[in-house]
Amino acid sequence: EMVRELKNQDTNIPFYSDIQKLDNMIKTEEQNYQNAIQQNSPDADKIQKRIEDLKAKKEEILSKGPIILQRIENLKEQKEYLEKYVEKNAITINSPESGIVSYYFDGSESILNERNMFNLNPTQLENLNFQSKEISTEVKGDYPFVKIVDNLEWYLALVLNEKQQDLLKEGSNVKILIDNYSGELRGKVIKTYKGDDKLYIGIIEMIDEYPNFYKTSKINVKVKVKEFNGLKIPLSSIVQKEGKEGVFVIKNGKVPTFKEVVIKATDGKYAIVESVDKTSGLKIYDEIAVNGEDYLSK
Secondary structure, three states: OOOHHHHHHHHHOOHHHHHHHHHHHHHHHHHHHHHHHHOOOHHHHHHHHHHHHHHHHHHHHHHOOOOHHHHHHHHHHOOOOOHHHHHHOOOOOOOOOOOOEEOEEEOOOOOHHHHHHOOOHHHHHHOOOOOOOEOOOOOOOOOOOOOEOOOOOOOEEEEEOHHHHHHHOOEEEEEEEOOOOOOOOEEEEEEEOOOOOOOOEEEEEEEEOOHHHHHHOOEEEEEEEOOOEEEEEEHHHOOEEOOEEEEEOOOOOOOOEEEEEEEEOOOOOEEEEOOOOOOOOOOOOOOOOOOHHHHHHO
């Protein structure tokens, strides 16, 4: 962080650009020296002498320049030392599977996996403590410190009541709305099954990607089973009159007019409807009687 802070100020530091140029020249000459050694070139001694002269010139500038130059040089040396130390002590581990490397754990890894996908228990899921935490830098023996998350295939496991389970048809396509996320994600219902005496589990294979999904195991979602276009009105406003379903439209204090509609969908409280008569039927700005039954005898 200090190196970054100092670099932001370097345009105002006297001789800093000179030091940078010398560093680049030294680096180039050192590479030339290595090549000359490998080729047994007689120019190796001359190149080494140029490197020594460049380093001497750099030391002279550092000794006579502002103290901040020396601070920067010390930090650069520390950085180079740490980079070499990490490179020397790094261990390469090859994963048997591809995916995203994640350091986030919440204790659900042994339950929420493909092996258990069709044997989940609602109570078990509800009692899981989904507190996702990034693992500390201290690594302990016999404890996992990293996990590989498949970023090409991921699934949602939903806890459902009987009514919700009836709405999810295996093989059907759905859309998922996630709390605090603006987009809609596509998914496919691959299975629903009984989880216990009262609740069910629904498994949805997701088609679209959810950013940072590997950092959490629990999200609040809404599932769009179907999409309907029409007018949304209270279900209580719909009545049966002469064998037809419709609503009463109130206009300018006149006698309410019955308008026939077709119910396209309902959630038990509201309904999505469409007018039967496209010309003089129910319009989007019409005022309707919320309690339609009250107007049947009027």
